[in-house]
Amino acid sequence: xxxxxxxxxxxxxxxxxxxxxxxxxxxxxxxxxxxxxxxxxxxxxxxxxxxxxxxxxxxxxxxxxxxxxxxxxxxxxxxxxxxxxxxxxxxxxxxxxxxxxxxxxxxxxxxxxxxxxxxxxxxxxxxxxxxxxxxxxxxxxxxxxxxxxxxxxxxxxxxxxxxxxxxxxxxxxxxxxxxxxxxxxxxxxxxxxxxxxxxxxxxxxxxxxxxxxxxxxxxxxxxxxxxxxxxxxxxxxxxxxxxxxxxxxxxxxxxxxxxxxxxxxxxxxxxxxxxxxxxxxxxxxxxxxxxxxxxxxxxxxxxxxxxxxxxxxxxxxxxxxxxxxxxxxxxxxxxxxxxxxxxxxxxxxxxxxxxxxxxxxxxxxxxxxxxxxxxxxxxxxxxxxxxxxxxxxxxxxxxxx
Amino acid sequence: xxxxxxxxxxxxxxxxxxxxxxxxxxxxxxxxxxxxxxxxxxxxxxxxxxxxxxxxxxxxxxxxxxxxxxxxxxxxxxxxxxxxxxxxxxxxxxxxxxxxxxxxxxxxxxxxxxxxxxxxxxxxxxxxxxxxxxxxxxxxxxxxxxxxxxxxxxxxxxxxxxxxxxxxxxxxxxxxxxxxxxxxxxxxxxxxxxxxxxxxxxxxxxxxxxxxxxxxxxxxxxxx
Numbered sequence: 001x002x003x004x005x006x007x008x009x010x011x012x013x014x015x016x017x018x019x020x021x022x023x024x025x026x027x028x029x030x031x032x033x034x035x036x037x038x039x040x041x042x043x044x045x046x047x048x049x050x051x052x053x054x055x056x057x058x059x060x061x062x063x064x065x066x067x068x069x070x071x072x073x074x075x076x077x078x079x080x081x082x083x084x085x086x087x088x089x090x091x092x093x094x095x096x097x098x099x100x101x102x103x104x105x106x107x108x109x110x111x112x113x114x115x116x117x118x119x120x121x122x123x124x125x126x127x128x129x130x131x132x133x134x135x136x137x138x139x140x141x142x143x144x145x146x147x148x149x150x151x152x153x154x155x156x157x158x159x160x161x162x163x164x165x166x167x168x169x170x171x172x173x174x175x176x177x178x179x180x181x182x183x184x185x186x187x188x189x190x191x192x193x194x195x196x197x198x199x200x201x202x203x204x205x206x207x208x209x210x211x212x213x214x215x216x217x218x219x220x221x222x223x224x225x226x227x228x229x230x231x232x233x234x235x236x237x238x239x240x241x242x243x244x245x246x247x248x249x250x251x252x253x254x255x256x257x258x259x260x261x262x263x264x265x266x267x268x269x270x271x272x273x274x275x276x277x278x279x280x281x282x283x284x285x286x287x288x289x290x291x292x293x294x295x296x297x298x299x300x301x302x303x304x305x306x307x308x309x310x311x312x313x314x315x316x317x318x319x320x321x322x323x324x325x326x327x328x329x330x331x332x333x334x335x336x337x338x339x340x341x342x343x344x345x346x347x348x349x350x351x352x353x354x355x356x357x358x359x360x361x362x363x364x365x366x367x368x369x370x371x372x373x374x375x376x377x378x379x380x381x382x383x384x385x386x387x388x389x390x391x392x393x394x395x396x397x398x399x400x401x
Numbered sequence: 402x403x404x405x406x407x408x409x410x411x412x413x414x415x416x417x418x419x420x421x422x423x424x425x426x427x428x429x430x431x432x433x434x435x436x437x438x439x440x441x442x443x444x445x446x447x448x449x450x451x452x453x454x455x456x457x458x459x460x461x462x463x464x465x466x467x468x469x470x471x472x473x474x475x476x477x478x479x480x481x482x483x484x485x486x487x488x489x490x491x492x493x494x495x496x497x498x499x500x501x502x503x504x505x506x507x508x509x510x511x512x513x514x515x516x517x518x519x520x521x522x523x524x525x526x527x528x529x530x531x532x533x534x535x536x537x538x539x540x541x542x543x544x545x546x547x548x549x550x551x552x553x554x555x556x557x558x559x560x561x562x563x564x565x566x567x568x569x570x571x572x573x574x575x576x577x578x579x580x581x582x583x584x585x586x587x588x589x590x591x592x593x594x595x596x597x598x599x600x601x602x603x604x605x606x607x608x609x610x611x612x613x614x615x616x617x618x619x620x621x622x623x624x625x
Contacts, residue, residue: 027406158549165553232547319410320547348405355409359476363549365415370473371408 002080006269009087011296014262016094017106018300022048023308024351025254028324029247030309034240041306043244044251045298051255051339052294054194057285058342059257060293063110063264064271064285066342067135068118069126076272081397082121082390083265086113089390090261093382104378105346110261111135112383116390121398138343139379142334143353150330150357153178157322158361161235171235172221175242178329180214182249185333193340217242239321246328253335254347255297261344263293323363330354349375411470416478416542418470422463422491423536423615429456429498430532430608437525440505441518450502453495460495464488478546479622487622490614491539494532497608504601510594514586520579521602524572528609531568535612537561538619545623555623562616569613576606 025048026040035043070079090109097104111132118126157174164170188206191197197205225238267285319327331347331354338345352375358364436449467488471481478484538561541554548554579602583595 024405031406154549162547162549163551163553167548167551230544232544236547319406322549351405352409355406356476361549362476362478365411365474365477371405372475374408 002077002084003269003273006080006084006087006266007292009084009091010262010266011292013087013091013094013106013110014259014293014296015300015303016091017258017262018045018048018297018302019304020094020300020308021106021258021347022251022254022297022301022305024348025250026247026309028319028321028328029243031319032240032243032321032324034244034321035247037306037309040247040309041301043248044305045301047248047251048255048259048301049291049294049298051252051257052259052297053287053290054190055253055256055336055339056259056263056290056293058193059260059339059344060264060267060285060290062131062135062342063114063260063344064267066131067111067114067128069122069128070118070268070272072122072126076276078121078398079272080269081401082114082117082394083268085117085390085393085397086110086386087262087265088393089113089116089386089388092389093386097378097382104382105139105348106258106261107344107346108139108379108382109386110264111344112386113390114265115383116387117394119387120391120394135343138338138345139349142338142343142345142350143356145337146330146334146350146353147357147360148330149333150326150354151361152357153329154323154326154358154361154363157326158363162232162322166231168225168227168231168234168238171238172218172225175221175238176214176218178325179217179242179245180210182245182329182332183213184210186249186252186336189336189340236321239325243321243324243328246325246332249332250328250335250347253332253339255294256339257335257345258347259290259293259297262296263289264344266292319364323358326358326361326363327351327354330357411474413466413470415467415470415474415484416546418463418467419484419488419491420540420543422460422467422488422495423539425456425460425463426491426494426498426532427536429453429495430529432456433498433501434525434529436502436505438522441513441522443509446502446505450499450506453499453502457495457499460492464492480625483618483622487539487615487618490611490618491535494535494608494611494615497604497611501601501604501608504597504604508594508597510591510598512590513594513598514582517579517582517586517598520575520582521598521605524575524579524602524605527568527572527575528605528612531565531572531609531612534561534565534568535615538565538616542619542623550623558623559620562620565612565616569609572606572609576602576609 022044026035026044029035030037030040070082073079087110090106090113093109094104094106115127115132160174161167161170184206187209188202191202191205192199221238224241225234227234267289270286270289331350334350335345335347352371355364432449432452436446440446468485471477471485538558541558541561545551545554545558580599583599587595
């Protein structure tokens with residue numbers, strides 16, 4: 001019964017992630033009118049699901065038993081209460097922040113929740129401080145890395161396309177290479193991390209996907225690109241279509257990283273039920289848990305997320321497609337790499353880093369300083385708040401039940 | 402958190418706002434051109450002045466929006482000081498056009514030679530043309546930004562800047578010549594009319610000067 005309750009909360013959390021966060025993944029494509037909000041919602045829900053199932057296990061394991069040692073708790077029931085407390089606390093904080101329009105991270109909230117129950121159940125010694133330190137460090141590093149990738153990609157586009165004598169001709173050659181590289185990266189990482197293949201085989205898979213996607217996109221771009229009296233507009237026209245792919249890449253990576261925020265605690269409950277003890281470190285996360293999380297996110301996007309996307313479609317007037325491409329690529333690559341290494345990071349904050357990176361490359365006029373202040377504030381408030389609420393909930397549940 | 406882009410990126414680009422502002426300058430200077438011709442044809446120009454007032458209000462509104470957006474931005478295409486200086490100069494063009502029109506409503510000159518009238522009309526046309534070219538130069542900034550400051554686009558911009566600079570030189574020569582002609586008539590014309598027309602010429606030359614300031618700043622920001 002209690003497991004079902006936990007799954008229900010996890011599903012709700014996944015739904016909330018899908019409803020609110022995913023819009024940022026498709027924002028640049030929808031804003032550029034490369035895709036309608038409904039098409040974006042369909043595509044995003046599928047890719048979020050795919051990302052969650054293909055790459056979600058490592059981060060889920062980190063949240064489930066990589067932050068707090070549950071082995072000190074003898075009674076498995078108490079761990080289940082802890083998992084529920086963490087989920088409820090994180091969910092409450094995210095809801096509250098949404099009401100006040102604050103840019104808080106679901107990732108930070110769930111980690112705060114897990115730390116909160118850990119501290120009251122076993123004291124300071126049960127928290128894996130070094131691991132937690134690395135995670136917190138990743139929150140600072142990920143926007144910087146996202147910014148670096150976006151800066152770098154935009155500079156490549158500048159030198160190889162925008163500064164060429166004929167930007168249109170150049171973009172027909174460069175854009176397929178960029179698409180090919182994206183598929184190379186995803187297939188290589190999937191082969192290494194999820195299929196556990198050796199580097200040689202993975203590299204082979206990567207190259208195969210590179211060649212196929214490069215050839216396909218080369219033909220499609222050549223066929224559908226339109227001439228325009230302004231070559232830069234024609235380039236943007238090509239990247240408008242390519243951006244659908246990079247936005248999809250963001251959703252895929254987001255699903256891989258954020259599914260853990262919803263199903264991490266559920267995975268913990270599953271592990272305990274499976275082992276009938278709190279010694280769970282060797283248990284693998286089954287795919288169906290990621291499937292449940294992915295489904296929750298997908299439903300959130302389909303039933304509510306597209307409404308958020310509709311508002312985006314009218315609002316981003318300034319972000320053109322080469323810039324959007326660089327931001328998406330920087331964000332998605334950072335988030336996907338973090339998922340591979342098991343770091344739960346905030347996609348939203350990585351987006352901020354990527355937008356800033358393009359701004360530094362003189363590609364776009366940003367950043368509203370107030371947002372940076374909000375983000376800094378959220379870093380310092382989110383974790384203590386959700387930790388505090390989680391601790392109170394845990395104490396209440398363990399006392400009364 | 403939903404829609405971070407709306408919070409990060411200004412809804413309206415300051416550059417687009419500047420471009421709207423320069424278009425208003427062209428509109429205003431076209432009105433001025435017509436008004437000056439009609440003034441010397443002895444027609445009433447008060448209506449033109451009212452039209453300029455409306456444009457000036459719009460321009461002020463744009464200026465305030467740019468300043469408001471700019472104060473919140475962390476990274477911009479151009480140096481904030483230079484960009485705001487361009488805005489200041491563009492804004493003063495429309496203010497000066499307004500001054501010209503207001504002056505024309507204050508006094509009707511008498512006994513003015515056709516030669517001087519023609520020269521002032523020619524000067525007005527030159528100034529209007531310069532404002533138009535200043536606008537072209539400013540609009541080109543959009544392409545420069547789209548091209549991520551491509552050297553070939555910067556060269557195109559430099560050529561446009563040269564045109565405005567040359568025009569300013571010709572207007573200066575014509576303005577001085579009109580001044581000399583006016584003061585040479587000190588025994589034939591009403592001294593008040595001489596001073597009045599001289600003030601109009603000075604205002605026209607100031608407009609030209611501001612247009613040159615704008616393009617000079619543009620040269621600076623595109624070569625950073």
